[in-house]
Amino acid sequence: MSSIATLGSHCALQVLKGAKDEGFKTILVCEKKREKLYRRFHFIDEFIVVDSFAEVMDQRCSNILKENNAIIVPHGTLIAQMSSAEIESIKTPIFGNKWILRWESDRNMKEKLMVESKLKIPRSLSSPSEINGLVIAKRHGAAGGKGYFLATNEEEYMKKRDKLIEDGIIKGDSDLYLQEYALGVSAYLQYFYSELSGELEFFGVDRRYESDIDGLGRIPAQEQIDIELIPSFNVIGNSPLVLRESLLEEVYAMGERFVEAAKRLVPPGMTGPFCLEGVYDENAKFTTFEFSARIVAGTNLYVSGSPYSSLIYDEPMSMGRRIAREVKNANSKNSLSKIVT
Known part of the structure; x- marks a missing residue:
């Protein structure tokens, strides 16, 4: 190419x-x-x-x-x-496996792949009548957080769902996926898997700033109660994060399990960049609530390389450049069929 x-x-x-x-x-x-x-x-x-x-x-x-x-x-x-x-x-x-993008877009398929990867995930709910505690309702696909909302009971869910229908953001319950809300420090783990070398590279970590949910922290509690607002989780930007080094072994293990599961369920598997998205709890245990089976916008933080890509490469290496390097390597080995669909 x-x-x-x-x-x-x-x-x-x-x-x-x-x-x-x-x-x-x-x-x-x-x-x-x-x-x-x-x-x-x-x-x-x-x-x-x-x-x-x-x-x-x-x-x-x-x-x-x-x-x-x-x-x-x-x-x-x-x-x-x-x-x-x-x-x-x-x-x-x-570039990569276009068939796995269907598994990212459908949350039920997404959950199946995360379970197959032996990742710790929040419990999903099949009906709003099952809500008994804090849950998050998410749209299918790559909505960037737009239309997500929190609820603690069925009545609250119905009220917020109806507002989203009225605003034309969703059509009904079938557009939403219900999941227990996982508490902790958010972390979006960025990986690259090379089908050519069979090696997994950990490329970086980011956190996301979401409007209006992050802005609510600047409003006193009483005023939050008094305003009629369904906070949005729409992603506005990203910030860098560096993990405790003791967490890296499990970071690699999770990524490797995901790659192995993708090969079994969605041949030819997870080729190129992907992201495991979740939170670390008070015991530094990671709960994965999402994955993205392609490059994520959080990698834009690291156009000149991240603290982790710098440990692998002796030159600035963004995720975008790593993709191009894989294409170049495949070209030289006459192996493009391994990395494109």
């Missing part, structure tokens, strides 16, 4: 900067409304300007990508904007 492409959102800048650093031509599929932003960055070689990201499936876009011998690097916007069936129908080669 001679070029790397991605959608103009999420972590496109990191992906394409990394691709350029590794010597690839870079292509951005860019919505018209964001073209001015991305034109500022001269490491983007070619723009495919579209009205909607769904046009990545259209003949015009497919032809341009084919002419450039391109690989698409998927990220959260691809999952948020397109159905699993649409992603799987894209003719352009996609």
Whole structure:
């Protein structure tokens, strides 16, 4: 492959900067409304300007990508904007295993893969009538926290659900997944698994700032009670985190179990970047409430490398550049079929 492409959102800048650093031509599929932003960055070689990201499936876009011998690097916007069936129908080669993205988008399938990985996970609820304590309602797919809410009983759940339906954010209960709320320090563990070398690399950790839930901490308790507000968990940004070194052994073990489980359930398995998302409790035990089966936006913190990637590489290595390095290595070994679908 001679070029790397991605959608103009999420972590496109990191992906394409990394691709350029590794010597690839870079292509951005860019919505018209964001073209001015991305034109500022001269490491983007070619723009495919579209009205909607769904046009990545259209003949015009497919032809341009084919002419450039391109690989698409998927990220959260691809999952948020397109159905699993649409992603799987894209003719352009996609980096990693596009079939596992369906398991990320469907929370019941996601739970099955986490159980198979022997990860500690919160209990899920099949009905709001089962609520007996603090739970979180989540939308399916890569919603970035938008439309998530907390509830402690069925009545509270119904009230908040109805408000989201009224606002057009969800259609009904089938759009939501109920899970016991896990207390602790949030940590989003970033990994890269190389199908070429068979090695797992731990790349970094981040925390997320979510509006309005994080902003509520600045409002006194009485005022919180008096306002009518369903706090949003919409992700606004990320901050870096470094773990106690004693936690790293289990971090690697969890990642390895996830990779092994993905090979069994979703062949060819978990290729490239992924993230295990959860919290550490008072005993420093990790509960995983999510996974992302592709690059996550928290890696944008580490465009020049993280404290962990610096232990592996003697050069600045972002996740975007690591993806491009894997493509380059696969090219040199005539093994692209191992890393694209």
